[in-house]
Every structure is written in C-alpha cells, then in structure tokens.
Amino acid sequence: MSGKTLWSIIFGLVIINCFTLGFFLSKNQGVIPVSNDPQTSETIATIGDTSITREQWMAELETRYGKDTLKELINVQVVEELAKKYDISVSDEVIERELATYKSMYNSLDEEQFGNEENWRDQIRYSILLEEILTRDVSVSEKEMKDFYENNKDLYNIDESYHLSHIIVKTENEANQIIRELNGGSSFEALALEQSIDEFTANSGGDIGFVSKDNEYVPAAYLEAAPKLGKGEWSEPIQVDTGYAVLFLHEKLEGKTYSFEDVKGQIRRQIALEQMEGTVSVEPLWEELGVTWFYGEKSEK
Template sequence: MKSKWLIIIAAFLLVTNIGTVVYFMSADEETTGGDKGSVLSSFSGNVAQVGEQSISEGDWVERLKERYGKEVLTQMINKEVVSQLATKHDITVSDEELNREIELYHRMVGTSADGHEHPDVEQMGDKELKEEIKHAILLEELITKDVVINEDELRKYYKENEHLYDLKPLYQISQILVESKEEAEQVIQELENGSSFSTLARERSIDEFSAPSGGAMGWVDTTSNYVDPAYLEIIEDMETGKWRGPIQTEAGYGIVYLHDVKKGSKYEFEEVKGQIRRQLAIQQLDANFDPKQLWDELKVEWEYGSQ
C-alpha cells in the first residue's frame, strides 16, 4: 500500500510542481492587473528599483518564462489531456472512491513520518488536495485501462493485505517536551494559569520537529512508530481539547494535547477492488511512464515544437 502512495506522489510531481506553479501563476496574476494596490504600481511598470537601476515587469516575466515556462506549460497540458481523455473514455471518479483515496492518503502519507518528506504535498489545502488526488486517479485509470487483472489475483492481494484496509482510529495531537519532570510541572502550572499550549511549545519544547509548529505532531494512530510509546498508551483514553502530563518519554518529559479523533473504518473487497486493480496494473507497466505519452491521442500543439 505504501508503494501505491509513492506512485500517487510521483503522479503529483509529474502533473504539478506545487511550488513552481504557485510562484509562477501568482506572478502572472499580478502582472496581468491582479492587485491594483500592489507594489508593482508604485514602480510605474517596474517590479523593483535598485539604486538608479530598475527591473521591469516584462524582464521579470520573461525570466520566469525562460526558467519555468516549459515545465509549467507541460503540467497544464498534462492536466487538460487527462481531463479530456477521461471524458472521451467515460472514466469517472465517484465521491465515495475519492473520499476513500483521500482518507488512505492521509493515513499512508500525511500521518506518517513520510509526510514530512513531501512538504509541498503536505501543505496543500483540502480543495487542492482533492483535485490532485482525483487527477491522479484518472491518470492511473487511463494508463492502466487496457491491463487485465483477473478477479482471483485481486482477491488474493486483498486477503494478503487486508490489514491495510482495516483503519485504526486517528488522534490529532501536540506535545511539549522538556528535559526534566520539574520543568514539565512548571509548564503544567502555566497551562493551568491559562497560557497557550502552542505558545509554550514554541518557547519551551526541546523537540526540534514539533516545537516550531506549536507542538503539532499531526494525526497518529496507536501503531505509529515515530511517536513515543508513552503517548500512545494514554491518548486512547483522553478527551478532546484536553492535555495530560507530565509523561516520561525516551527523550524527556512531555505534556500531550489531544485536538481531535477520527473513528476507524474497514473497507471490504468490493470497495477497494478498483484501487487494487490499478495498483497491480501499474506494477506491470513501464516504470518510466511519462504523461506526455497520452498526448498522441489528442492533437496537442504548443510553442516548444515537437514533444
């Protein structure tokens, strides 16, 4: 299942480089009259003034196009090609399938240590993430539509990996980690006096990963291997909106805060049959697949000449 989501992430990166698109498109929006009160207007068509030398809006946009233009246009064409071909071949994604894929995404990527390895994906808003996952599903369906996987093989995979579809409850937590029990008790006293948990985490926590984000550790389940076992032993019995501590951990003494809980669920074979088929089909295909290979089915013309 983890390899499935590595493929999804790869599809994201093939379809959209989030940082580049946001950077380029926001620049384009401003240069085409987006914000009338922006700094651009104060330079009379220039985007910067360095001493006596100005940098024009045109030069700026031209440099962006030279550096990112082909890549961004490729990504935009890829999205349009997938959208048109999905319509042509009557390929759709139901709301149930999309919601299930989003939940599995959060489980396999967003709630694990691996999530920190994909900050661009992790920082997507819900709407953007939904669009990208839907696009990735359509792309997978298109590239595997001619691959046949028999029912027995699908059921065999499900049976061997049934635990992956039996989703445990998720707990959204934050922590404040300090070196000694005495310091932890001082933090607890401040919390009881009304101090903000997130502010204290930034100021006092010694955990370099969670402290900058106010102690946030994201969504975890009780099998998570990057959360201290001492936390996992107690979060099941906590109330949301409450904290507990001090808790002795391997790295010091912690106070854990429970923000929210998501109930577990189990997906039966028929619910995930399509996903399994795509996953097994992709494993049979050329690992170097490029979405540009889909362009041949449509008449794609662009300013960079031949593909």
C-alpha cells in the same frame, strides 16, 4: 513486486504530480538580471539607482519555469478531456478513502509544504483518473484481484489514529502556564515554536503527525489522553521523560477495514500498472488530443 512496494510507488507518483511545480520553483535560485536603462513598464523593485520591472520579472519566471509549468497545465487538461471522452469519473468516497490511507501510512500531510487537504483531494482525483485512462484496456481477472486482496489485507486495514501536536516544557508550572495562554487565545503552533524544548517538533509547531493507538514511539500517556480529546482541544499537563507535555488533537482518524468490493478498483489499477511495466505519465496521451504548445507540437521525452 509486492503490494506494499507497488503502493509506495503509486503514492510516490502522486507526490511527484503534486509537487513538481514546487520543485521547479525552489531550484535555480540565481540573480535576476537587471538593467539601468529606463523601463516603460511598472517598476516592482529598486536597488539604489537600479530598477527591476515587471517585464523583467515575468520574462525571468518564464525562462526558468515556463516550460515545466505549461506542461503541468497541459497534463491536467489532457487528463480531464480524456476522462470525459471515456466516461471515467472518481467518486468522493474513493477520494476520501485514499486520503485516509495516505494519512495512516505517511503520518502527517504537511500543509505548509504540500498545500491543504483540498489540494490533496484534487491531486488524488487527478492521479486516479490518469491511472484509469492508462489502464483502461488492460485486462485483470477477478481471481487476480481477489488473490491480491487476500495476500495484502494489511494494506486495507486503517488503525484508529490521532493527528497530534505537543508542547514539552520542563516543569508542570510551565505546562499550566501554556494552558492558560491557550485558554486566553494564544496559538498552539506559536507557543510550540517559542517554548517547546522538543527540538524535533518545535520548528513544525509541535506537530508529530498521525499516531496509531498501538504506536510504540510516543509516550503511552499520549495514547491514553488522545481519545478523550475533541478536535481542536488540548490536554492537561502530561508527565513525560523530559518534563511535561501539553497535547493538541487536530483530527481523529477512525479505524476501518475495507472489503474487497471497497478497494476492487484500486487493486485493478495496481495490478494493471504492474503489468504495463511503464512510467505513469500523461505525455504519451498528448498525441491522442493533438496537443500543440509554445515549445513544439508535442512533448519532449
């Protein structure tokens, strides 16, 4: 398995851990059972002569999502307890490095869907702790790690990148009007939703994600303008094929090359996980802490 493939798998596992709860909250959208009988608990909705009580609502939430939500809570606590037991920790420096790598490889971290960056940091920390716990007894030689690094150096080079949004309109006068509204305090995202003619980004507030300095899929003028912007600043009108654009800089990601020592721990985990050839899962660890829960003594596989 190549380093790039394994990296993608590990990132995917982080995403799964991050958004399992969101998945369960988005599926099985049925009708909440209601009753015409008087309820002693608080009424939270009425439809004609029918009421929905807080008790009904909570019971339905537990029926649909309770088991999976509880499992996620248990998993987090199991990882925390075992990390303490084995004296495993994750530094802020490591978390920030992995966050930067995710940004550079996967464009934008969609805050509406995935939560803010603090949530991402929490999930990265959780994922690393879990991997360290699972691989703590796996032996990986220095030579294996150095060979992996030499063969996959491109994984550890982060290009200078810019998190950009844009608003595209047909004329320069319209672009200047956008700038006047921004100067007057209007939201860039709201203006993009209302006025941008770029159908691919308008609905996301004009967000085009992280763009590296050698990106071939955005106008060259964007890459000339972006370095001149400060965080939270917008550009003058930029002529593009479909009209004129106003560019907004959310964040600049400095280019960096990580040394072997910088990423040695990450490489060890990657190789160890590949050797294990198993699923990165918390549930096999439940027995070590004697976990019991509402749905039985241990997790159902």
